[in-house]
Structures are given as structure tokens and as C-alpha cells.
Amino acid sequence: MIPLEQIEAAAEMIRQGRLVAFPTETVYGLGANALNAAAVARIYEAKGRPAQSPLIVHVASVEMAREVAAAWPQAAGTLAGRYWPGPLTLVLPKRPAVPDIVTAGLGTVGIRVPAHPVALELIRLAGVPIAAPSANRFSGLSPTTAEHVRESLGDAVDLILDGGATDVGIESTVLSLAGPRPVLMRPGMVSRREIEELVGPIEIAAAAGDGPHAAPGMHRKHYSPRTRLLLVEGGAVPERGTGAYAGMGGEPAGPVARLVRMPRDPAGYAAALYETLHRLDREGLDWIAVERPPEGPEWAAILDRLERAAG
Numbered sequence: 133m134i135p136l137e138q139i140e141a142a143a144e145m146i147r148q149g150r151l152v153a154f155p156t157e158t159v160y161g162l163g164a165n166a167l168n169a170a171a172v173a174r175i176y177e178a179k180g181r182p183a184q185s186p187l188i189v190h191v192a193s194v195e196m197a198r199e200v201a202a203a204w205p206q207a208a209g210t211l212a213g214r215y216w217p218g219p220l221t222l223v224l225p226k227r228p229a230v231p232d233i234v235t236a237g238l239g240t241v242g243i244r245v246p247a248h249p250v251a252l253e254l255i256r257l258a259g260v261p262i263a264a265p266s267a268n269r270f271s272g273l274s275p276t277t278a279e280h281v282r283e284s285l286g287d288a289v290d291l292i293l294d295g296g297a298t299d300v301g302i303e304s305t306v307l308s309l310a311g312p313r314p315v316l317m318r319p320g321m322v323s324r325r326e327i328e329e330l331v332g333p334i335e336i337a338a339a340a341g342d343g344p345h346a347a348p349g350m351h352r353k354h355y356s357p358r359t360r361l362l363l364v365e366g367g368a369v370p371e372r373g374t375g376a377y378a379g380m381g382g383e384p385a386g387p388v389a390r391l392v393r394m395p396r397d398p399a400g401y402a403a404a405l406y407e408t409l410h411r412l413d414r415e416g417l418d419w420i421a422v423e424r425p426p427e428g429p430e431w432a433a434i435l436d437r438l439e440r441a442a443g
């Protein structure tokens with residue numbers, strides 16, 4: 133899809149300390165050479181991201197992960213064996229070669245191997261690990277297309293590799309293996325249950341507030357459209373203003389300007405979620421009412437993102 137020469141040029145830019153936005157299977161990332169502190173500083177600047185939010189380091193193999201991590205516990209081997217490449221980030225003690233700016237001064241680093249051919253080729257050709265948060269302005273909706281990246285970051289990024297729409301659609305699961313027991317820092321489409329089947333019971337990070345504790349970077353107001361988003365039940369919609377209703381089955385109980393039918397399966401729903409919110413956000417509506425998804429572990433990550441978007 134993307135010519136190899138273009139990925140080669142992008143890899144050269146990464147080596148030169150510039151910023152390249154690239155597709156992963158989850159969302160688009162805003163990448164820089166993870167071993168170059170000045171390059172990584174440009175990521176924070178482009179995003180308007182606070183310095184206390186650590187970045188995820190993307191690698192092309194377990195071997196490369198072990199050059200970044202100072203320890204490789206058995207659970208890391210088990211989980212990487214099953215889910216890499218894929219939407220699972222493992223937090224591990226970091227090696228000194230990883231600059232403090234990447235990890236917001238923490239002694240640990242989040243690492244994953246993305247399951248996208250363009251991302252993998254980019255990392256291999258660059259020959260260095262790539263630090264990349266989602267390629268959007270801080271606290272906005274994550275981008276699932278190159279167009280979303282352009283709208284959010286514009287000239288702040290040196291190059292955007294356009295790999296089409298991402299297929300998982302929401303950010304990776306983040307699991308810390310840096311302490312005595314595994315801790316889920318951010319839910320994702322690799323579910324708690326799937327992880328526990330492989331490595332036993334895990335803990336859930338204390339509901340991330342705005343403090344510097346528990347899950348760094350998991351600010352309450354995150355992943356938000358500009359339009360007011362409401363999480364509703366039984367089709368309840370505001371009486372005032374013009375809005376949209378996004379539901380899986382139920383009808384809105386009042387008039388709406390837009391009716392969006394969301395997929396009924398979690399994978400399909402996640403893949404459509406940000407694209408739908410980006411689209412509705414452009415329409416100048418007063419509100420977006422989203423039907424609360426069902427309870428259950430396979431919906432946990434989607435509910436988490438919706439609750440954050442609703443603030």
C-alpha cells in the first residue's frame with residue numbers, strides 16, 4: 133500500500149530526530165527515536181502534552197524489547213509470546229539508555245510490538261525503538277485515520293504515513309509487570325480475563341485521577357471530542373439543542389438530528405468508535421448521546437473510553 137521508499141524515507145527522518153506519524157493496529161502514533169531525548173521533547177511540544185505523561189516505546193521484536201527493558205520476567209515472555217505483535221503494552225523496569233523524558237522520569241518503560249506491517253517496517257528500517265503516543269493534541273480523541281492526524285496536528289508533524297483506517301480502533305491494554313504482581317494500568321481490547329488466563333490474578337490500578345499516582349498519564353479528561361458527550365440509558369436524550377444519538381439497538385426517546393447505529397460486537401464497536409466521534413464532532417452539534425454499552429469484560433475498555441470522553 134505504502135511504497136517501501138516512503139517508509140525508508142520516514143525511517144531516515146526518525147534517525148535524524150524528526151517526527152513521523154504512522155499507523156498501528158490500534159490508533160496512529162506520533163513517533164520519534166526513543167533514544168534521542170531532543171527528538172522525544174518535540175513529541176511533547178507537538179501534542180501539548182504534560183511532561184508527567186510517559187510514552188510507549190514501540191519495538192519490532194522481543195529481542196529489541198529486551199534492549200529497552202532492564203528485566204524480563206517470565207510473565208513478560210508468556211504474554212509477549214501470545215500477544216505480540218498486538219495491542220498489549222508491557223511496563224517493565226527501564227534500562228539507562230532510555231532517556232528520562234520518554235518515561236516522565238519513572239524507572240519503568242511501557243513497551244509494545246505493534247501488529248501493523250508499516251509500523252514494523254518503519255521500526256526495522258530505523259533500527260531504533262520508536263517512542264510514540266497517540267498522534268493527537270493532548271486530551272483529544274485518538275486518531276484512527278491519517279486525516280484525523282492532519283486535522284489535529286497539522287504542520288507540527290514532519291511526515292504522516294497513511295496506512296488507511298486502523299482496525300482495533302482504541303489504544304492498547306497497558307499492563308505493568310514492574311512490581312510484585314501484574315497491574316492493569318489501562319484496559320484495552322486484550323481483556324483482563326485473557327491476561328489472567330495466562331499469568332493468574334492481576335490487580336487494577338486505582339481509578340486514575342489527576343494525581344501523579346497509580347496510572348501515570350491516565351488523566352480523567354482524556355479521549356474527548358469537543359462536543360459535549362453524554363453516556364445515556366433507555367434512549368434518554370437532552371430536550372434542548374441539536375444532537376446525535378449513537379446506539380446499538382434502542383431508539384432515542386426524543387428528537388435527534390443524527391442517528392448512528394453502532395456495531396453490536398465489541399471488536400466492531402471499538403473499531404468504529406473514534407471514527408464515529410470524530411465525524412459527529414465536525415457537525416457542530418450541541419451534544420452527542422451515546423447509549424451505554426452492556427456490562428461485561430469484553431466491553432470494559434470501550435466503557436472506559438466512553439466514560440473518559442463524557443468527563
Ligand code: TXA
Pocket residue numbers: 156158159160161162185186187188219221223235238240241242246264265266267302303304305306308317318347348349350
Ligand atoms: O495503542 C496504543 O497504545 C497507542 C499506539 C500509538 O501504540 N499509543 C498510546 O499512547 O495510546 P499514549 O501516550 O496516548 O498512552 C500511553 C499510556 C500513558 O498514558 C500511560 O497510561 C501508559 O501508557 N504508560 C506508558 N508508560 C508507562 C509507565 N512507565 N508506567 C505506567 N504507565 C505507562
Ligand code: MG
Pocket residue numbers: 265266274
Ligand atoms: Mg493518547
